[in-house]
Amino acid sequence: MKKKKLRIALAGNANVGKSVIFNQLTGLHQHIGNWPGKTVEKAEGTLHFKGYEIDVIDLPGIYSLSTFSLEEIISREYIAFEKPDLVINVVDASVLERNLFFTLQLIELETPMIIALNQIDIAQKKGIKIDHEKLSSILGVPVIPTIAIKGVGIYDLLETTVKMIEKKVATPRQIEYGKEIEEKIEKIASLVRKINLPYPARWTAIKLLEGDKKIEDEVKKADPRILEFAHEMASEIERIHGHSCSTVITSERYEVAGRIAREVQRIQPVIKPSLSQRLHDVTTSRVLGYPIMLCVVLSIFYAIFTFGDYASTCLSDFLYGLEPLFDPILKNYVLKELVWNGVMEGVIAGVTIALPYIVPFYFLLYILEDSGYLSRIAFLMDVAMHKIGLHGKAFIPVMLAYGCNVPACLGCKIMETERERLLAAFVVTLIPCAATTVVVLGLVGKFVGLEWALALYVIDLAIIFMLGRVAFKTLPSEPMELLMEMHEYRMPHLRTVISQTWFRLEEFIKIAFPLIIVSSVTIKAIELSGLFEPLSVLMSTITVGWLGLRREMGIALIFGILRKELTLIMLATILGTTNFDVVLTPLQMIIFSLITMLYIPCIATIAACVKEFGWKKAIFITVFEVSFAIFVGGIAFRILGFLGMP
Amino acid sequence: MLVPLTSLKKGESGIIASIKANPRGRRRGGWGFHKRLMDMGLTPGTKITVVKSAPFRGPIEVYVRGSRLALGRGMAARIFVEIDK
Numbered sequence: 095m096k097k098k099k100l101r102i103a104l105a106g107n108a109n110v111g112k113s114v115i116f117n118q119l120t121g122l123h124q125h126i127g128n129w130p131g132k133t134v135e136k137a138e139g140t141l142h143f144k145g146y147e148i149d150v151i152d153l154p155g156i157y158s159l160s161t162f163s164l165e166e167i168i169s170r171e172y173i174a175f176e177k178p179d180l181v182i183n184v185v186d187a188s189v190l191e192r193n194l195f196f197t198l199q200l201i202e203l204e205t206p207m208i209i210a211l212n213q214i215d216i217a218q219k220k221g222i223k224i225d226h227e228k229l230s231s232i233l234g235v236p237v238i239p240t241i242a243i244k245g246v247g248i249y250d251l252l253e254t255t256v257k258m259i260e261k262k263v264a265t266p267r268q269i270e271y272g273k274e275i276e277e278k279i280e281k282i283a284s285l286v287r288k289i290n291l292p293y294p295a296r297w298t299a300i301k302l303l304e305g306d307k308k309i310e311d312e313v314k315k316a317d318p319r320i321l322e323f324a325h326e327m328a329s330e331i332e333r334i335h336g337h338s339c340s341t342v343i344t345s346e347r348y349e350v351a352g353r354i355a356r357e358v359q360r361i362q363p364v365i366k367p368s369l370s371q372r373l374h375d376v377t378t379s380r381v382l383g384y385p386i387m388l389c390v391v392l393s394i395f396y397a398i399f400t401f402g403d404y405a406s407t408c409l410s411d412f413l414y415g416l417e418p419l420f421d422p423i424l425k426n427y428v429l430k431e432l433v434w435n436g437v438m439e440g441v442i443a444g445v446t447i448a449l450p451y452i453v454p455f456y457f458l459l460y461i462l463e464d465s466g467y468l469s470r471i472a473f474l475m476d477v478a479m480h481k482i483g484l485h486g487k488a489f490i491p492v493m494l495a496y497g498c499n500v501p502a503c504l505g506c507k508i509m510e511t512e513r514e515r516l517l518a519a520f521v522v523t524l525i526p527c528a529a530t531t532v533v534v535l536g537l538v539g540k541f542v543g544l545e546w547a548l549a550l551y552v553i554d555l556a557i558i559f560m561l562g563r564v565a566f567k568t569l570p571s572e573p574m575e576l577l578m579e580m581h582e583y584r585m586p587h588l589r590t591v592i593s594q595t596w597f598r599l600e601e602f603i604k605i606a607f608p609l610i611i612v613s614s615v616t617i618k619a620i621e622l623s624g625l626f627e628p629l630s631v632l633m634s635t636i637t638v639g640w641l642g643l644r645r646e647m648g649i650a651l652i653f654g655i656l657r658k659e660l661t662l663i664m665l666a667t668i669l670g671t672t673n674f675d676v677v678l679t680p681l682q683m684i685i686f687s688l689i690t691m692l693y694i695p696c697i698a699t700i701a702a703c704v705k706e707f708g709w710k711k712a713i714f715i716t717v718f719e720v721s722f723a724i725f726v727g728g729i730a731f732r733i734l735g736f737l738g739m740p
Numbered sequence: 741m742l743v744p745l746t747s748l749k750k751g752e753s754g755i756i757a758s759i760k761a762n763p764r765g766r767r768r769g770g771w772g773f774h775k776r777l778m779d780m781g782l783t784p785g786t787k788i789t790v791v792k793s794a795p796f797r798g799p800i801e802v803y804v805r806g807s808r809l810a811l812g813r814g815m816a817a818r819i820f821v822e823i824d825k
Contacts, residue, residue, distance in 0.1 A: 344778040473798075575815045579780075579809055580809065
């Protein structure tokens with residue numbers, strides 16, 4: 095029997111437990127990717143229920159359906175164009191009013207929907223009790239109370255979903271605005287009905303009154319007179335209310351949401367502040383906030399690096415231990431060099447980064463995010479991030495970058511607009527990752543002095559700060575400020591965290607591994623064909639003439655494209671010693687480390703940039719950073735030389 | 741009395757009267773800025789309470805419509821509230 099296919103979408107505010115519901119519904123049958131051509135994540139999954147094969151799409155968490163962010167546009171276009179069979183609106187019972195504001199907009203889109211009233215346990219702790227039957231009768235849609243992290247109500251939710259689709263129920267009841275606004279909406283809508291638009295007429299009319307740029311453009315293309323008429327109506331409303339029309343409509347929508355919320359919820363003031371409230375007070379307090387944050391962040395780094403270092407050594411020991419097994423198969427010298435030192439070297443490079451560092455990084459990050467602590471960190475770090483033109487949320491990718499640039503680059507998604515994302519990614523690729531730290535400490539820290547290694551870090555930070563500011567000034571359009579909800583603290587849902595980590599790992603492998611392996615083989619092929627010598631001669635104008643390095647060091651820098659720590663390993667191989675102080679001057683070591691910090695992001699980071707921002711921007715960032723590193727390196731060489739550095 | 745939100749002390753509240761922004765503009769304080777505040781529920785006539793502010797002139801935490809928001813200081817300076825004094 096062929097199964098009947100259904101498509102449903104999950105929509106709702108951020109942090110309402112949407113991803114937990116998504117996980118409960120689909121388990122491991124998920125696929126995470128990006129929306130075509132966008133830096134917005136798309137999570138899809140399938141499940142089987144009562145003879146149906148149901149595709150579930152987890153839409154991004156948003157607060158509104160205007161055109162403020164990419165997520166909002168994607169969500170509304172998905173609902174309007176792809177027309178899922180049903181939308182499950184996940185609503186946080188503990189902040190009902192804000193969530194209903196979004197629900198009302200979904201209703202305006204005239205999509206068939208049901209409501210999952212989630213986190214009723216958290217609401218209860220805040221003393222909020224909600225009459226879900228009353229809510230259901232007011233909105234005209236089924237409301238299912240759920241506690242997603244405990245799996246409560248999930249079966250009910252699915253059953254109602256299928257029942258609703260089978261019954262082919264009409265769209266929910268429309269919520270009415272004030273009389274004079276309703277009149278104008280109807281007048282515009284009657285005109286809109288005559289042109290052919292993929293959106294519902296009433297919704298289009300409301301959006302025109304709100305001054306939604308995208309809808310205005312589309313209506314203008316079809317019939318500019320409608321737009322003129324809508325503008326007339328809007329200015330009439332503006333005259334009556336004394337606020338812009340979009341403000342009037344948004345306020346009215348919030349008024350309606352507030353009225354419904356007050357009607358269905360009973361609030362009993364809690365005598366003792368909840369644990370969540372007390373935790374919030376402590377973690378954002380003026381005195382304790384920063385020390386706590388410092389402890390949390392440092393212990394995370396410490397844990398990851400200790401574990402990572404240990405696991406990385408074990409893994410590479412194991413993988414290199416496999417080498418003898420290849421000997422009998424690969425008798426040909428060139429073949430063996432290519433397969434073992436090319437392909438396998440690449441695989442090992444990937445595995446020893448991905449498993450020991452990236453997996454725990456993501457795991458802890460998701461725990462922090464899910465629990466709600468990340469938003470508190472953003473709150474505390476907002477001031478610092480403002481200095482480079484970003485707001486508090488950018489601290490998260492920046493923090494990640496000190497571990498590895500790849501997840502950091504992918505993590506820039508949390509910023510609201512394309513502009514902030516690109517700016518954050520640019521800053522992130524300049525941050526020295528764990529591997530770079532190994533080089534700086536292993537070369538300068540060990541042979542020149544720890545204070546010089548520290549100085550390099552300070553210089554690097556200053557450069558990041560400067561470039562960040564320059565990029566911030568040059569990128570066009572409006573800079574964003576922090577505006578974010580700090581939801582209640584809650585227990586993270588372990589299974590969701592694990593599956594999110596798993597899909598991140600999959601993403602990393604898909605993005606990074608092919609490029610790491612290909613470039614590893616390429617570099618090996620160049621070496622085997624004896625091109626290194628001429629190449630290093632070719633590069634010597636820059637490496638020797640401008641930067642004052644030894645000619646062979648250029649080759650080591652090429653290897654750094656693969657993995658930053660390879661610069662140090664190759665340097666030892668090429669120079670034939672690990673006592674770098676014998677063969678290199680302190681100045682050479684400092685310049686070499688400085689270049690390693692600044693030049694080309696490693697190949698995996700470039701791949702992540704390509705995935706998020708496309709080839710053009712990724713190549714621009716790469717080329718810029720390489721030339722900038724060479725420029726700064728040369729200047730530093732001259733200044734330090736002038737100051738008498740040997 | 742009409743004052744910017746930033747001049748409210750910890751624990752004080754007021755009613756949002758106006759937002760200094762140009763809803764038709766595309767630059768700083770323009771359409772996106774205005775729309776974002778509206779969508780988060782900071783509409784005129786709404787009661788807003790300042791819970792605390794982060795040190796070093798950081799963002800402020802406000803309580804509005806039953807939820808807790810972090811608000812950049814630059815944004816807060818553009819929100820004017822009515823307080824009874």
